[in-house]
Amino acid sequence: MDDTEFRRRGKEMIDYIADYLKHIKERRVTPEVEPGYLRPMLPKNAPEKSETWENIMEDVERAIMPGITHWQHPRFHAYFPAGNSYPSILGEMLSAGVGIVGFSWAASPACTELETIMLDWIGRMMALPAGFLPFDPSRDNKDSDDDEEDDEELCSESDEESRDDDLHDSISNGENNHGQKSTRHIGGGVLLGSASECILVAMLAARTKKITSKRQADPLMEDGQILARLVCYTSKLAHSCVEKAGLxxxxRVRQLAVDEHFSLRGKTLEECIRADKEKGLIPFLVSGTLGTTSCCSYDNLEEIGEICQREKLWFHVDGAYAGSAFICEEYRYIMKGLQYADSFNTNPNKWLLMNFDCSCFWVRDKFALINAMSVDPLYLQHKHAQKAVDYRHWGVALSRRFRSLKLWFTIRSYGIEGLRHYIREHCRLAKVFASLISMDNRFETIGDVTLGLVCFRLKGSNKLSQKLLLSLNDSGLIHMVPSMVNDIYIIRFAVCAKHANDDDMRIAFNIIQEHADDILAEYRAQRG
Ligand code: PLP
Known part of the structure; x- marks a missing residue:
């Protein structure tokens, strides 16, 4: 393909995508294919000779589209939203076009620097504790005549800072493995590929930190002996990626019970830590959740945070979905206690209109990451390493995509105001759907509807709701997934579509009601 053809095909591709999204509701939400459907539709071997673009695109409709689950469909209510927006798609396109691999500052300075700035922007949009934000001389030496909003944010940031200093006076020793001096701000953010990766990275950093401090306290102890005794705590409703990170x-990962609001409480954690310490085990990490996948519940960060501070445990907070809501002031009450966290993650690729992949991860002490993950072969070194950020030390991967472009495009195109409107609409629509559910006394909602997720079920046995969901998903008209909270089977209804509206809530509810009629009629018939 030469540049002339690329211009032509690129424009056609934009048309294809725009048409796909415009007419998506004419398709079934879920595909009807069976595993292995694609192999017989494609040749066994790669083509020896080049094929025409028309042929390739024909095969998209013939072979690929029948196997697509349409996540952007207005009747897709499974999991959490898969972020998508035109500015983000175009940002991804430019990222692919410039084709850089940004593992170090020198590998493409703009890639690193835009990423740092975007994490700072988003951190401030969400009013995260100041300890997570990177050092910014212009901000920290600001004149008092700056605009009102900034003054307010700075004010809360400096409040946070004094709290941070109390909480984390132990970490600012100013030196990392490479002898770099730290400034007063040693926090910052990075983009990783997934929330799972963020949690793994937090765990690896916490693990190294604990092993190092134990070894310093007792030089006769070997790393392996310490490792074998480490324990991480999380709730039963935490995402399975915490368990996987533990593997x-x-x-060890302990999955602790939640209270009647599906929240991990300090007392439960405290008792488990006490019992583990009596057995000679070494607690090192708590992974709390704001917005669990199961039912969008929130762990009690204040209670947990105080314990982590007292016990010197790393406190990670996973806000993969719910974090985006913090750009709206009215939802910030949810993050009460986040000032105790050592690290925090959220996925703009879930609920901030960014295409996958785009996970934000902030830490208070970047040297904890660098200490756990830096290796420095000659071919990756560069002359600005002392002054610049090298994100390869902040995660597992070396090569890194230019992910921040889509953030930059999308945030600027929508403005924070536009993004807030999108979040608020989803939260409002979840309430609309919940009120429809509550008007039909065959159903009940489970848990609070705080953001864009409604958990509901048919009153009665778990089996009934299970049958209902099976029937709904088989119909291809709507797609939802289940969850289990405190032994109750629930159906999760997430508001996902970018332009979801009141009609979509009513249509979804009508489909659910019709299937419930059939399920309940069948149930009554069976019971005679
Ligand atoms: N944490 C929470 C609360 C989630 O809801 C999810 C996925 O839905 C994850 C973590 C895992 O996210 P990822 O697929 O980005 O690893």
Whole structure:
């Protein structure tokens, strides 16, 4: 393909995508294919000779589209939203076009610097504790005549800072493995590929930190002996990626019970830590959640945070979905206690209109990451390493995509105001849907509807709701997934579509009601 053809095909592709999204509701939400459907539709071997673009595009409709689950469909209510917007798609296109691999500052300075700035922007949009924000001389030496909003934010940031200093006076020793001096701000953010990766990275950093401090306290102890005794705590409703991170990091993960609001409480954590310490185990990490996947519940960060501070445990907070809501002031009450966290993640690729992949991860002490993950071969070194950020030390991967472009395009195109409107609409629509559910006394909602997720079920046995969901998903008209909270089977209804509206809520509810009629009629018939 030469540049002339690329211009032509590129424009056609934009048309294809725009048409796909415009007419998406004419398709079934979920595909009807069986595993292995694609192999017989494609040749066994790659083509020896080049094929025409027309042929390739024909095969998209013939072979690929029948196997697509349409996540952007207005009747897609499964999981959490898959972020998508035109500015983000175009940002991804430019990222692919410039084709850089940004593992170090020198590998493409704009890639690193835009990423740092975007994490700072988003951190401030969400009013995260100041300890997570990177050092910014212009902000920190600001004149008092700056605009009102900034003054307000700075004011709360400096409040946070004094709290941070109390909480984290132990970490600012000013030196990392490479002898770099730290400034007073040693926090910052990075873009990683997924929330799972953020949680793994937090765990690896916490693990190294604990092993190092134990070894310093008792030089006769070997790393392996300490590792075998490490324990991480999380709730039963935390995402399974915490358990998986534990498998990779080779540490125990305790999944603790939640209260009647599906929240992990301090007392539960405290008792478990006490019992583990009595057994000679070494607690090192708590992974709390704001907005669990199961039912969008929130762990009690204040209670947990105080314990982490007292016990010197790393406190990670996973806000993969709910974090985006913090750009709206009215939802910030949810993050009460986040000032105790050592690290925090949220996925703009879920609920901030960014295409996958785009996970934001902030830490208070970037040296904890660098200490756990930096290696420095000659071919990656560069002359600005002392002054610049090298994100390859902040995560597992070396090569990194130019992900921040889509953030930059999308945030600027929508403005924070536009993004807030999008979040608020989803939260409003969830309430509309919940009120429809509550008007039909065959159903009940489970848990609070705070953001864009409604959990509901048919009153009665778990089996009934299970049958209902099976029937709904088989119909291809709507797609939802289940969850189990405190032994109750629930159906999760997430508001996902970018332009979801009141009609979509009513249509979804009508489909659910019709299927419930059939399920309940069948149930009554069986019981005679
Ligand atoms: N944490 C929470 C609360 C989630 O809801 C999810 C996924 O839905 C994850 C973590 C895992 O996200 P990822 O797919 O980005 O690893």
């Amino acid at each position: 990779i990091a080779m540490v």
